[in-house]
Amino acid sequence: MNFASDNVYGVHPKIMDAIVAANSGTDVSYLHDEGAKEFERHLSTIFEKDVKVFMVMNGTGANSLALSALVPSYGGIICHASAHINTDECNAPELFTGGAKLITLEGEGAKLTPTAISSRLKTFVHGEHGAKPLAISITNATELGTVYSVAEISALSTIAKSHGMKLHMDGARFANALVSLGCTPAEMTWKAGVDVLSFGGTKNGAMVLEAVVFFDTTLAEDFLYRRKRAGQLLSKGRYLSAQANAYLKDGLWLENAKRANGLAQILADGIRSSNAVRLSNPVQANEVFSIMPRKLFESLTQAGAHFYEWPVDGVGDDEVHTRCVLSWATPEKDIQQFLQLIKN
Amino acid sequence: MNFASDNVYGVHPKIMDAIVAANSGTDVSYLHDEGAKEFERHLSTIFEKDVKVFMVMNGTGANSLALSALVPSYGGIICHASAHINTDECNAPELFTGGAKLITLEGEGAKLTPTAISSRLKTFVHGEHGAKPLAISITNATELGTVYSVAEISALSTIAKSHGMKLHMDGARFANALVSLGCTPAEMTWKAGVDVLSFGGTKNGAMVLEAVVFFDTTLAEDFLYRRKRAGQLLSKGRYLSAQANAYLKDGLWLENAKRANGLAQILADGIRSSNAVRLSNPVQANEVFSIMPRKLFESLTQAGAHFYEWPVDGVGDDEVHTRCVLSWATPEKDIQQFLQLIKN
Amino acid sequence: MNFASDNVYGVHPKIMDAIVAANSGTDVSYLHDEGAKEFERHLSTIFEKDVKVFMVMNGTGANSLALSALVPSYGGIICHASAHINTDECNAPELFTGGAKLITLEGEGAKLTPTAISSRLKTFVHGEHGAKPLAISITNATELGTVYSVAEISALSTIAKSHGMKLHMDGARFANALVSLGCTPAEMTWKAGVDVLSFGGTKNGAMVLEAVVFFDTTLAEDFLYRRKRAGQLLSKGRYLSAQANAYLKDGLWLENAKRANGLAQILADGIRSSNAVRLSNPVQANEVFSIMPRKLFESLTQAGAHFYEWPVDGVGDDEVHTRCVLSWATPEKDIQQFLQLIKN
Amino acid sequence: MNFASDNVYGVHPKIMDAIVAANSGTDVSYLHDEGAKEFERHLSTIFEKDVKVFMVMNGTGANSLALSALVPSYGGIICHASAHINTDECNAPELFTGGAKLITLEGEGAKLTPTAISSRLKTFVHGEHGAKPLAISITNATELGTVYSVAEISALSTIAKSHGMKLHMDGARFANALVSLGCTPAEMTWKAGVDVLSFGGTKNGAMVLEAVVFFDTTLAEDFLYRRKRAGQLLSKGRYLSAQANAYLKDGLWLENAKRANGLAQILADGIRSSNAVRLSNPVQANEVFSIMPRKLFESLTQAGAHFYEWPVDGVGDDEVHTRCVLSWATPEKDIQQFLQLIKN
Secondary structure, three states: OOOHHHHOOOOOHHHHHHHHHOOOOOOOOOOOOOHHHHHHHHHHHHHOOOOEEEEOHHHHHHHHHHHOOOOEEEOOEEOOOOOOOOOOOOHHHHHHHHEEEEEOOHHHHHHHOHHHHHHHHHOOOOOOHOEEEEEEEEOOOOOOHHHHHHHHHHHHHHHHHHOOOEEEEEOOOOOHHHHHHOOHHHHHHHOOOEEEEEEHHHHHHHOOEEEEEEHHHHHHOOHHHHHHHHOOOOOHHHHHHHHHHHHHHHHHHHHHHHHHHHHHHHHHHHHHOOOOOOOOOOOOOOEEEEEEEEEHHHHHOOOOEOOOOOOOOOOOOOEEEEEEEEOOOOOOHHHHHHHHHHHH | OOOOOHHHOOOOOOHHHHHHOOOOOOOOOOOOOHHHHHHHHHHHHHHHOEEEEEEEOOHHHHHHHHHHOOOOOOOOEEOOOOHHHHHOOOHHHHHHHHOOOOEOOOOOOOOOHHHHHHHOOOOOOHHHHHHHHHEEEOOOOOOOOOOHHHHHHHHHHHHHHHHOOEEEEEOOOHHHHHHHOOOOHHHHHHOOOOOEEEEEEEEHHHOOOOOEEOOOHHHOOOOOHHHOOOOOOOOOOHHHHHHHHHHHHHHHHHHHHHHHHHHHHHHHHHHHHHOOOEEOOOOOOOEEEEEEHHHHHHHHHHHHOEOEEEEOOOOOOOOOEEEEEOOOOOOOHHHHHHHHHHHH | OOOHHHHHOOOOHHHHHHHHHHHOOOOOOOOOOOHHHHHHHHHHHHHHOEEEEEOOOHHHHHHHHHHHHHHHOOOOEEEOOOOOHHHOOOOHHHHHOOOEEEEEOOOOHHHOHHHHHHHHHHOOOOOOHOEEEEEEEOOOOOOOOOOOHHHHHHHHHHHHOOOOOOOOOEEOOOOHHHHHOHHHHHHHHHHHOOOOOEOHHHHHHOOOEEEEEEOOHHHOOHHHHHHHHHHOOOOHHHHHHHHHHHHHHHHHHHHHHEEEEEEEEHHHHHOHHHOEEEOOOOOOEEEEEEEEEEHHHHHHHHHHOOEOOOOOOOOOOOEEEEEEEOOOOOOOOOOHOOOOOOOO | OOOOHHHHHOOOHHHHHHHHHHHOOOOOOOOHHHHHHHHHHHHHHHOOOEEEEEEOOOEEEHHHHHHHHHOOEEEEEEEEEOHHHHHHHOOOOHHHHOOOEEEEEOOOOOOOOOOHHHHHHHOOHHHHHHHHEEEEEOOOOOOOOOOOHHHHHHHHHHOOOOOOOOEEEOOHHHHHHHHHHOOOOOHHHHOOOOEEEEEEEEHHHOOOEEEEEEHHHHHOOOOOHHHHHHOOOOOOOOOHHHHEEEHHHHHHHHHHHHHHHHHHHHHHHHHOOOOEEEEOOOOOEEEEEEEEEEEHHHHHHOOOOOOEOOOOOOOOOEEEEEEEEEEEEEOOOHHHHHHHHHHO
């Protein structure tokens, strides 16, 4: 029973096969290979737009580098206080942007709202004495397993544009959000005003697969330099390309996300019908957040369930706020076992 | 009627005289002059401890450089959301520290509390995935004109030490806080656990006078390099030294602060006895924060009063939260005129 | 005929097998897996010393991060002008160190000498007005295919220590240098005074395998934070560990390096016996540098040989300085074909 | 006899008078005062072009900030190895640019040549693997007291433009170069292709006076943020403005420079007629570099002459390469005394 993270699971067999298949002969290095170009073309088709795509080494690299293309060193990036870029990437955004400031806001379900942003922007009355807010960064699906709707994204884009700010989407779990929304990739991104996307694949079945996708391709200027300078360029790039193309092939990425999201619903349903545990957030992607008695948490852990306490305000000392993450590879029986343990 | 800031007023005549007096013959440059050493000795006497003193170019430089000596690039600095380092130094702290993260907390009167800090530290459960909190920075007097008591400073120091963090004090208005507390400089700083102080003189009568004062002198290692690298070293240092020594001479710094604080009390008393305006924070140094009808704010401004709207949450649209700063040089009659205008 | 780089070749079958074998069940993420510990233990045995090992994403990451642990932002790093950190990592060393300065020197065979270093250090007479030289970085095998002897390394370490500087070795081709020297790993590193090593495996048969190895383990403090902050931490770490352990197993790493070095000797011998081409540097590892008529270079390229022009001073316009890199996977017949083409 | 630097001398009486005169009443802070605007207008007249002017705290700030507006973090800045930005500003250029790389070249008289630059640019064949050269920085007058002619500046600008690079001039001794050339300020700068100038006044009679002057004003966008973020903004800006305007008034800046340059010629003439000392560089501004027996250097020092040994290659152990700097305030009798001591 491992619900600790989607990255405790391995690589999808089809992706592993592609890696192995790539292992013959020579190929040009540093992502100048044909596979990399194919990936860019495929994403352009998927997004119904000529996008610029840069594969990088991990999600921290994707987010921090994407932001470095949007915001100068004296800039500010508005994000939710619980955003991955604020809580789980150490100071990488500050490093890669040359010292830009994360301007953190609260908001239910780890979501930013136009109201909260407008209110915060009103305090920037000192001109150059404060950071210059130049980007909004949202995570979709969010860090609390919720999903921004297309309308919500559009509303954030509107406020961004009206203040000369760019909009970045951290899509470490992009596929999970996409299949949850049931819209097209274009609708969820550039049609709703997203300028740059961190497109994640590692959590959804790949080994090493994250890419920065530019919808506003003018922002991609010199991004090759940014990627190299940040140590985010792999020499034997063909192995990234192989993963990338296998990930998209025949909709594997969507299939994996659907399975993970479906498992989350199974777990959520089980929790809803339990007395001991209550959901703390809507379950809209592949993560389930809930509050349970500390004793139960401990006994579940003892029984071999791996999942994290996820500290938030407003939870009593005898209770625990927890996170369970479901993967395309999570065995359904593990969920049943977990629910059974809760019941007992 | 100029209450916009303490830096809209000029240089105290005694300090200007010292600058003029320094203007003869040659002197060694880059703060290797005798005057700089005299200043360090005098501060060591004042603080009852051998301190290391580095004059710099301004408050932003003092704070950001001081923090760079306390916190590595992957570190976190706990401060109040309204701290000058967070709101009024653009991204200088991020720049000079190489990208450390400001971890902002709320708190009444712009003050940090041990409770708020403890609560926030509990969320740092991911190890290297988050910033490593390594310093607390407080401003005394605060950005809302309140003053941390010695007991409050000690309590913050206790929590800092127990978590391996250092304690920095932004003393842009150090003298104002000191005369408000009525304690000794030592009691307000290192005896209460402060490791490094930004000692400000510009707001209190000097032209260019800020210094980083190390109580824990081991932290000062290589600080000469830090200061130079950050562009905070003046070549003709003798003119800083002249100011510094005149500032301390015969207690001029305390005298100036006392006058400014006294004027703030006069203004506060006047406001207290008015019906139209109410104080929003205790007046403990040389700043007066109050809430008034927007119409009154506009008519006062029209009548020639210079003071700032100071946006905070929870003030209605027809009201304005304002700041008035009093200087050693503010004419008392300006305050009377201001109060008279409010009365009418 | 591909001699463009060692990274145009793929992954050794044994390493690929290990990657595939790692792909089952769940494992802890972020390099907290047992495989990572095993790798550290194995390297400790190999180096006859308890070392601290941190796997990272690539050579640029390894070098830049290693240097960030040695040198503060105001520091200087002495390296050869043609060092990979100076010419082929964009500004990653400057980024990861927070702006340290590379102090570049010339020297035959891309090697630093104590004499050149001593002479350069004499110009640092301005104290904090210049960078503070705090590290020497050498590459072994060098960027020109030569190898520092143990005595040469020791001599550089001596001058480093006498000036309070640390010694870093970029070992992107560590195995090639090691088998060339025929000494022990310990003799080539810490016994000769090396403090930190970038241990490379990608060029020598792995897919993604670079590690920072600390011999002076006190320097490794908080390196977990550095690695995370720099975007050099892979979530699904088990796939790095699998490569790492397969790389060391049964001396595969040495075997690969021996084969590559041997091929370089075959190519060098062929060139020596040719009239048209002359070696420009001793061939001591797996790279062969030579000077040939531009016409020959073009005809070889035309004939399908992939290898790079490598600009250096002092080569006439009608000649080309070239680099050929040999890999454990280079077919020997390609070399024979290449030499045959030169002969004709 | 103090020839150590131009900054060991004080402030010109007219400038000090202006500082004192500025000390009455209130004024807006942070360089929004009328005096700052007047300075910009005056420089626009002097340069025959609408320039953007930003006063900063010192030369290191001026140079590093100017470069930060020209070059991104992944960029390269071509400069002479002995450029002040490389040897005397610690790592400030690296800090303020976010880690750009200084690409240093040699050249007689501390001057860059188009040939040396062209040759160096040819090695940038790896695309993003190296820094992206985006600026050339020259110092005029140079660090060896020579002066680039208008033709030389134009030639460097031509190569800069043809490679998409900007041209920066460090004018810490701008006035000295200008009166040496006898051309107009426009001819020496933007008409010759200079994009940004660090305009220095501190060495030439001011207390704190350096400004970044943009001829290409599109480069000045958001420079207010850059200046604030770098700690280069003085709150009581009126005292900088007062200096700036007094410096330009009635050509004081040119008068001071002429006197200093004239004194340098007197010293140079004296050296030329001596047997013991020989000039090492043409004397074209206010600095005199010469080589003398170490014994003489020591006896001059003993006799009270302050001047620096200036290490360069190619000077024997029994000789010393020295620098003497002349100021508008250097007493001529000190020069005669110095020459007399040499003669004896």
